[in-house]
Amino acid sequence: MFQLGLAHARMCYFYLLLLFMVSCRFEGVKNDQCDLHENRCVLHLVGKKEFHVNENISVLTQYIQYIDTLNMFSLYNKYDNAIYFFDYPDGKQKRKIQLMREGDNGVGLIQGYDYVNEDSIFVYNYGTGYAYMVNSEGKLLWKKSLPVLDAAWSDLRPAFPYVETDSPIVYADRKLFFCGMRSSESPLETSTNSPIMTIYDFQTDSVFFRLNYPEQYQKYSWGGGFCRRPYFTVNRHKSLAVVSFPQDHNLYVYSLQDGKQSKYYSGSRLVDRIEAYDEKKGVQSDENRVLRWFYSVPSYRCVIYDKKRDLYYRLACLSEKKNADEFISATQPIVLIVLDGQFNYIGEAVLPEDVDFRRTNCFSTDGGFFIQALTDNDDLMTFYQFKVDIHE
Numbered sequence: 001m002f003q004l005g006l007a008h009a010r011m012c013y014f015y016l017l018l019l020f021m022v023s024c025r026f027e028g029v030k031n032d033q034c035d036l037h038e039n040r041c042v043l044h045l046v047g048k049k050e051f052h053v054n055e056n057i058s059v060l061t062q063y064i065q066y067i068d069t070l071n072m073f074s075l076y077n078k079y080d081n082a083i084y085f086f087d088y089p090d091g092k093q094k095r096k097i098q099l100m101r102e103g104d105n106g107v108g109l110i111q112g113y114d115y116v117n118e119d120s121i122f123v124y125n126y127g128t129g130y131a132y133m134v135n136s137e138g139k140l141l142w143k144k145s146l147p148v149l150d151a152a153w154s155d156l157r158p159a160f161p162y163v164e165t166d167s168p169i170v171y172a173d174r175k176l177f178f179c180g181m182r183s184s185e186s187p188l189e190t191s192t193n194s195p196i197m198t199i200y201d202f203q204t205d206s207v208f209f210r211l212n213y214p215e216q217y218q219k220y221s222w223g224g225g226f227c228r229r230p231y232f233t234v235n236r237h238k239s240l241a242v243v244s245f246p247q248d249h250n251l252y253v254y255s256l257q258d259g260k261q262s263k264y265y266s267g268s269r270l271v272d273r274i275e276a277y278d279e280k281k282g283v284q285s286d287e288n289r290v291l292r293w294f295y296s297v298p299s300y301r302c303v304i305y306d307k308k309r310d311l312y313y314r315l316a317c318l319s320e321k322k323n324a325d326e327f328i329s330a331t332q333p334i335v336l337i338v339l340d341g342q343f344n345y346i347g348e349a350v351l352p353e354d355v356d357f358r359r360t361n362c363f364s365t366d367g368g369f370f371i372q373a374l375t376d377n378d379d380l381m382t383f384y385q386f387k388v389d390i391h392e
Contacts, residue, residue: 028275029216031249031267039269041338041347042389049370051075051091051381057084059374059381062164063112066363074115075381081109083121088365098138099123105140107132112163114171122176124169126162131169131176131200146178146198146207157182157189158209159196162229165361166302170234170241173256176200177241181229185221185281189213196230197241197254211241211261214248220276222247223290227277231302238341244314246299247274251314251343264343268316268335270350271298295320295331306364310341311388313369315359316348328374329358336369338388346390355384 051073053059063076072094073086083097100106108125110132115121118136125132133142148158161178163169170177178198194217195209213228222228232243239256249267254260275297279285301315317332324331334357337348351357351371361372361383368387375382 027220027278028273029247029249030273031271033249033265034267034269034272037269037345039347040391041349042391043336043349043351044387044389045352045384046368046387047385048373049091049367049383049385051086052093053084053379053381054093055378056080059372059378060358062360063168064165064361064363064372065113065115065168066365067115068365069117076110076113078109083113083115097121097134097136099134100138100140105134105138107134107140107143112165112169114169116171120171122169122171124161124163124178126160129160144200146200148198155188155190155193156209157186157194158198159194161198165363166231166359167229168233170236172234172236173239174202175256176202177232177234179230179232179243181225183225185224185228185283185285187281189218189281191215191218196243197232210259211243211252211254214245214250214252216247216276217245221279221281221283221285223277223285223294227290227294231300233303233305235305235307237307242303242305242312244300244303246301247276248300251303251312251339253343264339265345266312266314266337266339266343267300268298268337268348270318270335270348271300271316274298295324298332301359302362304362304364304369306369308364308366309388311346312339312341312343313337313362313364314339315362317359318350321353327356329360330356334359334371336386336388338390347388349388351384351386357384 057077061075065074071088073088075084081099085095087094110123111126113123121134123132129146131144159180161180167179194213197210200207230243230245234241241254243252250263251266253262277293298318304313314337316335320332333353334351338346356374358372363370370383370385373382373384
């Protein structure tokens with residue numbers, strides 16, 4: 001009797017210990033530096049910037065570009081496949097470039113563009129996988145296929161370029177840069193076979209791939225598709241491409257000159273961990289369940305370079321607001337993280353939570369950091385303007 005009781009007790013202890021170990025197991029990424037850095041930033045709302053749009057232009061565009069050489073704001077309007085230009089000081093529309101879908105100058109329905117000068121405007125068509133160059137009259141001057149599928153030899157799984165404001169098409173150092181993602185979570189993914197950056201080199205007329213997903217993307221599932229879409233910017237002045245992965249507390253930097261890759265801590269003090277999605281890779285996931293998980297956990301978003309102050313701004317989204325149904329876009333509180341030009345953490349601040357910010361569309365000028373805000377006035381495209389004070 002005593003031996004049975006002892007055996008039963010040991011068995012109960014074993015199961016309790018196993019239950020404790022399983023419950024304590026954490027799958028995801030922890031932020032080991034969230035309490036190590038002083039916050040030296042104070043964020044100030046200094047005003048709004050508004051651009052006058054007509055009834056044919058959607059303020060929900062997925063692609064904008066501030067063109068500092070012209071001091072103009074521009075946007076892509078998919079409803080007429082045109083790029084609109086606005087005078088930055090007064091916010092009034094000045095002109096547009098009409099892009100043809102078919103014919104000798106046809107580029108199809110584009111996703112985004114990079115205005116370099118009047119004779120070099122690069123556009124990208126996700127549906128065809130082609131990059132094009134047109135001039136200010138919309139005349140087609142050059143086109144190139146980006147053979148992502150053709151390049152998928154052996155086990156290589158390059159991402160499909162997917163461009164929006166927060167992951168643009170960029171011309172720099174005589175190359176075109178794109179970032180993208182794959183639609184599914186695959187158990188075949190490794191640390192070397194899933195590059196997210198596609199680069200076209202004009203000098204060699206070749207396409208190559210760089211910068212793989214960090215290790216946590218091979219270890220865990222993150223919901224696939226847009227939930228793991230990387231964001232990036234290019235610092236033309238320092239010849240650097242800077243990538244922000246949504247489930248990583250670091251920024252990844254790629255040198256356009258020598259191809260060297262580095263990473264720098266750039267996490268938020270308010271994000272101590274990001275839990276992975278609770279299904280195995282290769283399993284067909286319920287899309288609504290994935291989205292509920294994605295908005296319930298924090299994640300990182302775009303990165304913007306402020307060349308006037310030599311600063312980087314990175315956005316983080318916290319867990320979904322309790323009153324999320326009151327907003328169209330800003331269903332999660334948004335944190336603005338500030339880094340210096342060498343990627344040292346300076347500080348952060350939470351943006352006002354009563355404003356319906358649209359985190360896809362951000363840019364910087366000499367006046368600071370701008371982020372789109374949705375309002376009831378469809379005749380204006382509105383941006384809130386913030387400036388950062390740094391305490392030494």
